[in-house]
Amino acid sequence: MPKLSPLHVVRYAADGNADAGSADLSSKIAPPYDVLDAGPKAELLAKDAHNIVAVDLPVTPPKTVGPDAAYAEAGALYRQLLSDGVLTRDDQPGVVVYEQAYELNGQTVRRRGLFAGVGVEEFNQPHGIFRHEMTIAGGIGDRTKLMEATSAQLSPIFGIFPDPKKVAVQLLNDICESSDPDYHGTTANDGVAHRCWLVHDPATLDTLSAFFRETDVFIADGHHRYTTALQFAKDHPDLPGAGSCLFVLVAAEDPGMIVLPTHRVVCGLQEFMWSELEAILGADDRCTLGGDPAQTRFALFDPVSGDTVGLETHGDVLAEAFPDKPEVWRTLDVAVLHEWLIQRVLRPSFGGEGEAGGVTFKYTADLDEMKQLxxxxxxxxxxxxxxxxxxxxxxxxxxxxxxxxxxPKSTYFYPKLATGLVINPLD
Known part of the structure; x- marks a missing residue:
């Protein structure tokens, strides 16, 4: 079961001073490393040479493994920032309550959670840490080299936990609503406001620790970083902090806990005609083409006519093809799309040569961009x-x-967490 542990938080100091106060860290923080590249990194560093990307993104593009010298330089810079007082380390262990405020569909939404250490363990143990996606070796190799060079975790894993009685939710709300944040910042790319409260109170820490001893944690984002932390703990059993992994934990019941869709563009269809697809689907009793696109499983966009048409399926259309998969997987919209509509309808009729049938995909969370693509x-x-x-x-x-x-691309947890608000030292 995941064990919550306080951290000796490393954070940016206010104007080089050890006391963060109500410091504005907007120029220091950044989006997660895996959504950046050389251009955005350069823009952030042009505004502030001490931006966290100077350490957290030693190699571009992200998830590629660079030369050892790049990671050694990142490690040396991290230690120099500590030595110079740009970064400061809290003597007293604690957690950091974290609020993100953002605009969605014209409404202000707030999502509240906390930065804390979580004991690493293998996936999917009872009352443990669960994953929903696979990882690739390249992403793990890059993060391993950076962790080795810095002896720190620079960006958090995003974890979700069930809290039906809202025990943790109410505690976090009380902290956020009873005082001003200790430090804050705004990420320029998305306009999200990030606010942080340092918590060292032993009674509060005990309450949180007891709660998480009986709670599952589901990784929303950061599977590569968690897998890296798990291997790092195995490789460094004598390093005091290696068994603890930096998380931001948010309750599933939090009103700001939103999963947005990722739309698709199916490319490479051969001799494709919309009228032929309509005829194929119209003759298939497993589905109905038509109806309100907002009320159906998904909708198809014809770029020629500009029409968007709803598509609904009936029953468990993947039961025969995947009898060993659980029903909850077989009835996912993304599974039905890729394994039924694309694999068993589009590819046989409009696919090309090769294992993938010539079909490729583009992904975007923006509906207008999807139509444009x-x-x-x-x-x-x-x-x-x-x-x-x-x-x-x-x-x-x-x-x-x-x-x-x-x-792939089944979930889009919005907004992204900011990097640079909390660093977890492992030494």
Whole structure:
């Protein structure tokens, strides 16, 4: 079971002073490393040479493994920032309550959680840490080298936990609503406001520790970083902090805990005609094409006519093909799309050569961008847009508990966490 542990938090000091006060760290923080590249990194450093990307993104593009010298330089810079007082380390262990405020559909939304250490363990143990996606070796190699060079975890894993009685939710709300944050910042790329409260009170820490001893934690984002931390703990059993991994933990019941959809553009369809697809789907009693796109499983966008048409399936259309998969996986929108509509309808009729049938995908969370991408001329064949619904959080947790992983781009947890608000020292 995951063990919550306080941290000797490393954070940016206010104007080089050890007391953060109500410091504005906007110029120091950044989006997660894996959504950046050389251009955005340079822009952040042009505004502030001490921005966290100077350490957290030693190699671009992200998830690629660079030369040892790049990581050694990042480690040396991290230690220099500590020595110079740009970064400061709290003597007293604690956690950091974290609020993100953002605009969505014209409304201000707040999501509250906490930065804390969580004891690393293998995935999917009872009252443990669960995953919903696979990892690739390259991403793990890069993070391993950086952790070795810095002896620190620079960016947090995003974890979700169930809190039906709202025990932790109420505690976090009380802290956020009873005082001003100790430090804050705004990420320029998305306009999200990030606010942090340092918590050292032993009674509060005990309450949180007791709560998490009986609580599952589901990784929303950061599977590579967690896998890296797990291996690092195995490789460094004598390092005091190696068994603890930096998390931001947010309750599934928090009103700001939102999963947005990731829309698709299906590319490379050969001799594709919308009228032929309509005829194929119209003759299939497993589905109905038509109806309100907002009320169906997903909707298809025809870039030629500009029409968006709802598509609903009937029953468990993947039961025969995947009898060994749990029903919660077989009935995911993304699984039905990729394993039924694309694999068993589109590819046999409009696919090309090769194992993938010539079909490729583009992904975007922006509906207008999806339509634009679908309408662009495609020399490899026609394009078809797919409007998705957000995957319910309950489904993410149920698939994880069933020890399954979800198809790629099944979830888009918005907004992203900021890097640079809390660093977890491992030495």
């Amino acid at each position: 679908a309408a662009e001329e495609d020399p490899a064949g026609a394009r078809l847009g797919v409007v998705m619904r957000g995957t319910p959080l309950e489904s993410v947790m149920a698939v994880s508990r069933a020890n399954e992983v979800m198809p």
